[in-house]
Amino acid sequence: MRTKIRLLLFTLSLFTTSGSIWAADDVMMLFTAAQSGNIERTQTLLTNGVDVNGKTTSGRTALMGAAFSGNVRIVKLLIAHGADISLTDNNGNTALGDAAIFGHEEAVKVLIAVGSDVNAADKNKLSILTKVNRAGHKNIAKLLETAGASEGGGDAEEE
Numbered sequence: 001m002r003t004k005i006r007l008l009l010f011t012l013s014l015f016t017t018s019g020s021i022w023a024a025d026d027v028m029m030l031f032t033a034a035q036s037g038n039i040e041r042t043q044t045l046l047t048n049g050v051d052v053n054g055k056t057t058s059g060r061t062a063l064m065g066a067a068f069s070g071n072v073r074i075v076k077l078l079i080a081h082g083a084d085i086s087l088t089d090n091n092g093n094t095a096l097g098d099a100a101i102f103g104h105e106e107a108v109k110v111l112i113a114v115g116s117d118v119n120a121a122d123k124n125k126l127s128i129l130t131k132v133n134r135a136g137h138k139n140i141a142k143l144l145e146t147a148g149a150s151e152g153g154g155d156a157e158e159e
Helices: 002-018 023-036 039-047 062-069 072-080 095-101 105-113 128-135 138-146
Strands: none
Touching: 023 039, 023 062, 039 072, 062 072, 062 095, 062 105, 072 105, 095 105, 095 128, 105 138, 128 138
């Protein structure tokens, strides 16, 4: 009897801590749909109440996935559904940083226009501009500088 009560309490705790025992799967489905460019699936998941700001185990959001892949339509869709542009993953990376570092100029423009922090730095204190310059994306570096970005080297720049 005691084991059954413990199991019941454990099951109930899953619902109260995450809202759904499937919440993590839902977030991963949204992340995957956004990163792969599947706008219909992304829209369906959002309509069905999947948390637009939910994070994968590595701290990645659907907005980060869309920005990483340069899926501008999905970036705009997620922002329209309340995606938080300031969230960071477990390494301190942002959606703007992902779009910038991987050379997705249009996604960078959208994220800057909605107020993304152009001076965000990762856990190594490397700024987006520093990483973009290292990647050789001159047009994106100019966009960031025009928006007020500055270099930030952190620990990794001392190499």
